[in-house]
Amino acid sequence: MNIKNNIINLRSAIPASxxxxxxxxxxxxxxxxxxxDAGHRVFGENRVQELTPKYEALPKDIQWHMIGHMxxxxxxxxxxxxxxxxxxxxxxxxxxxxxxxxxxxRTISCxxxxxxxxxxxxxxxxxxxxxxxxxxxGISQFLNVSIEGVxxxxxxxxxxxxxxxxxxxxxxxxxxxxxxxxxxNVTMKELSMxxxxxYQIAIEEGSTMVRIGSxxxxxxxxx
Ligand SMILES: *Cc1c(COP(=O)(O)O)cnc(C)c1O
Numbered sequence: 001m002n003i004k005n006n007i008i009n010l011r012s013a014i015p016a017s018x019x020x021x022x023x024x025x026x027x028x029x030x031x032x033x034x035x036x037d038a039g040h041r042v043f044g045e046n047r048v049q050e051l052t053p054k055y056e057a058l059p060k061d062i063q064w065h066m067i068g069h070m071x072x073x074x075x076x077x078x079x080x081x082x083x084x085x086x087x088x089x090x091x092x093x094x095x096x097x098x099x100x101x102x103x104x105x106r107t108i109s110c111x112x113x114x115x116x117x118x119x120x121x122x123x124x125x126x127x128x129x130x131x132x133x134x135x136x137x138g139i140s141q142f143l144n145v146s147i148e149g150v151x152x153x154x155x156x157x158x159x160x161x162x163x164x165x166x167x168x169x170x171x172x173x174x175x176x177x178x179x180x181x182x183x184x185n186v187t188m189k190e191l192s193m194x195x196x197x198x199y200q201i202a203i204e205e206g207s208t209m210v211r212i213g214s215x216x217x218x219x220x221x222x223x
Pocket of ligand 1: 025046153177196215
């Protein structure tokens, strides 16, 4: 795997308006450094235990994105530096992010993860639950979080029509919210969808952030 070439090729294939989050989970810091030396600055991890030591070991101009399901008791370890959390999948985690962000005097950018796949194993709010949260009276009390969009993962399938349908549905939801009068700490700027196997479809369906791991770093042997 030539990480540098993979980055260069992806950059030319993906519109500049779409952010590439290089998903470095399970890859050592040396590999991340190769992508960094190719000019890449936006990385994603799905585990706090892995994110924290990588943050400490690597240059501080990296934007770290948390993309995996989080236990509330782990939020405190990343609150001081995380750039965006894509995987807000329940109210309790949003409350904890707000609390920990307040302690370190930050406002943390968050995306609400929406369950769009057929698999029950994937996390996230239903559209209705996300709407109820966004338009709840309590939302504006979260002064230290900024909800900036939504994230979704399509069903793991080779059926591209199914994947497209799920991405289109999420884009429709995003667009409906974007066109609504939203609370002050909610904006709809980012639509995080698309991974190595389906980012082309995601971009066609309006993605503003793709989360790409194996197409940059090679196939992972572990999850
Ligand atoms: C691992 C992971 C990705 C990247 O997956 P690839 O198939 O390696 O591109 C994207 N999003 C989430 C939430 C992930 O956990």
